[in-house]
Amino acid sequence: MRDPGGSPAESVLRVDGLTVRLDGRTILQDITFDVKRGTTLAILGPNGGGKTVLLRTLLGLIPHEGTVTWGNHAKLGYVPQNLFVADVPITVREFLSIKRGIDIQQSLASVGLEPETTSKERLGTLSGGELQRVLIAWAIADRPDVLLFDEPLSNVDIGGEDLILETLNRIEKAFGITVLLVSHDVHNVIAYSDAALALNRVVVYFGPSKNLTDPALLARVYGSGTLLSRHAH
Amino acid sequence: MAEPVAYAVVAGVFAGLAAGYMGSLMITKRMALVGDVLSHVALPGIALGLLLNFNPFVGAFALLFAAVVATWYIERSTRLPLDAVIGVMFVFALSVGVLLTPGNELLEVFFGDIANVALLDMGVAVAISILVVLVGRAIYSGVILSHISEELAVSAKIRVGRVTFVYLLLVALVVATGIKVVGTLLVGALVILPAAAARNVSGSLHRYGLLSALFGTVSSVAGISLANVTGLPPGPLVVLVGSGFFLGSIIARRVAAPARHSPSP
Numbered sequence: 001m002r003d004p005g006g007s008p009a010e011s012v013l014r015v016d017g018l019t020v021r022l023d024g025r026t027i028l029q030d031i032t033f034d035v036k037r038g039t040t041l042a043i044l045g046p047n048g049g050g051k052t053v054l055l056r057t058l059l060g061l062i063p064h065e066g067t068v069t070w071g072n073h074a075k076l077g078y079v080p081q082n083l084f085v086a087d088v089p090i091t092v093r094e095f096l097s098i099k100r101g102i103d104i105q106q107s108l109a110s111v112g113l114e115p116e117t118t119s120k121e122r123l124g125t126l127s128g129g130e131l132q133r134v135l136i137a138w139a140i141a142d143r144p145d146v147l148l149f150d151e152p153l154s155n156v157d158i159g160g161e162d163l164i165l166e167t168l169n170r171i172e173k174a175f176g177i178t179v180l181l182v183s184h185d186v187h188n189v190i191a192y193s194d195a196a197l198a199l200n201r202v203v204v205y206f207g208p209s210k211n212l213t214d215p216a217l218l219a220r221v222y223g224s225g226t227l228l229s230r231h232a233h
Numbered sequence: 234m235a236e237p238v239a240y241a242v243v244a245g246v247f248a249g250l251a252a253g254y255m256g257s258l259m260i261t262k263r264m265a266l267v268g269d270v271l272s273h274v275a276l277p278g279i280a281l282g283l284l285l286n287f288n289p290f291v292g293a294f295a296l297l298f299a300a301v302v303a304t305w306y307i308e309r310s311t312r313l314p315l316d317a318v319i320g321v322m323f324v325f326a327l328s329v330g331v332l333l334t335p336g337n338e339l340l341e342v343f344f345g346d347i348a349n350v351a352l353l354d355m356g357v358a359v360a361i362s363i364l365v366v367l368v369g370r371a372i373y374s375g376v377i378l379s380h381i382s383e384e385l386a387v388s389a390k391i392r393v394g395r396v397t398f399v400y401l402l403l404v405a406l407v408v409a410t411g412i413k414v415v416g417t418l419l420v421g422a423l424v425i426l427p428a429a430a431a432r433n434v435s436g437s438l439h440r441y442g443l444l445s446a447l448f449g450t451v452s453s454v455a456g457i458s459l460a461n462v463t464g465l466p467p468g469p470l471v472v473l474v475g476s477g478f479f480l481g482s483i484i485a486r487r488v489a490a491p492a493r494h495s496p497s498p
Contacts, residue, residue: 059387078388083381088261090377090438098374099389122436138385148388 012037012074012146012178013058017066020050020057026201027053030066033197033206037071037145040172040179042193042209044186046222049200051182052081055150058180070146077144077177079135081151085124092126092134093119099141107137111167132164140171147172149181153188161185165192186212238461240355245453245471247362248407248414249423253449254366255407256428257442258373258400262380265429267304269421270323271408274300276330276417284333290357290409297405300326305401330417354413361410365403366446372396372403373442414453415468426475427452433482434489448478 011034018031028050035041043051056062059078070076096104096119108115111133118130126134132152139147152168153161169192172179183189189196190209198205198212198221211217259268278296282289300322307318350358375396379386386393411420427448428441435441456471463470 056384059384061384061387076388078384080382080384083385085381087263088377088381088438089432089435089441090381091436094438095381098378139388150384
């Protein structure tokens with residue numbers, strides 16, 4: 001476990017005084033945090049708290065006030081929450097080929113998918129878990145420094161969650177990738193991340209993930225009465 | 234083959250090819266009806282060309298491009314439903330166009346005048362269609378990826394705004410070229426039908442683009458050839474052949490579906 005506050009490691013991302021307004025509404029206000037290279041930062045909070053807006057802002061898609069500073073030549077990989085693929089007749093091979101120079105066989109094998117059969121499948125016919133792994137294969141194909149992950153488990157069966165998280169952990173260790181992970185699941189945040197950033201339009205908490213076992217802190221993040229319970233597998 | 238007919242067939246082949254190919258992107262981006270409405274937006278531009286003695290194609294293209302960019306901008310920047318925006322533009326442009334267009338030219342504008350294609354018209358249609366297909370091919374994967382996920386496209390260093398702008402420019406060009414073949418009333422069909430038919434029988438993007446272009450080309454050639462033999466107007470015949478491809482694709486899909494799901498022996 002690496003302490004986000006106490007480590008002298010280099011920051012790969014520094015966000016200072018970030019404010020985002022959409023249609024006259026303040027979605028994020030005065031957000032300040034940093035991410036150390038090689039660590040996993042989980043971004044959590046209630047619906048409408050600004051998690052996905054933060055990720056889109058970090059990608060440069062939304063105008064903002066304040067500064068977002070990525071480390072020198074940081075290469076970003078992104079794994080979205082949803083894809084609009086139901087009406088697009090695109091195969092896994094064609095999708096991965098959009099990223100030039102990708103070794104499709106190796107990329108699929110690295111996320112535990114059988115390359116021959118999976119590459120011929122249509123993207124829209126894959127299960128939620130398979131699609132997530134194809135998206136991870138896409139994101140890590142050109143060896144990014146930072147992987148931005150938006151709700152990776154939202155469309156995955158409960159049985160497939162651990163497989164995705166283990167794949168993510170394996171990749172993080174193998175390639176030393178820094179991970180920013182938007183998640184609803186506090187248990188997964190505690191188990192798989194080093195630091196946590198809890199948002200509810202403002203920063204409610206930024207510090208080590210292990211502190212989220214504290215009921216008082218959880219209540220501050222999600223409101224009073226929140227209990228930490230693990231769904232049955 | 235007489236020269237005007239040969240010019241018409243060559244212009245039709247290329248216009249059909251480009252319309253079919255771009256149609257595959259327009260259907261994917263759920264802009265099929267936008268193509269249909271845009272064709273009517275061209276009407277005031279054609280009318281201005283006829284009234285002020287400049288090439289009607291230039292007028293049509295100018296208005297088409299303005300309309301396609303306006304549709305894109307309004308959809309992105311307001312909460313107004315796309316069909317409402319399109320509806321407003323459609324009736325406004327059609328009214329202005331009908332009032333401005335000289336009465337004796339209206340029928341040609343509505344249903345095309347492929348029978349009167351001159352060498353220059355053919356050259357323009359061929360050049361624009363080749364340009365549309367080549368540039369369309371270059372931006373194809375970028376348009377598809379930005380439709381699947383804008384964030385994913387941005388993270389892959391695709392300039393989504395620039396790709397969308399070029400795509401809209403190509404849509405305006407392909408509709409303006411298609412108007413010569415089938416007229417403003419039917420050019421939407423030239424874009425929609427081949428791609429819709431191809432979509433029904435395609436399991437990959439490569440096959441989808443290829444079949445869309447092929448169905449568009451064959452629809453145009455067959456329609457113009459039938460018009461030459463029967464003396465009927467070519468525009469509706471081109472669209473009828475395209476409709477035949479669409480019906481055929483539904484049947485082919487139905488026939489193939491049970492075969493795919495039947496248990497192995």
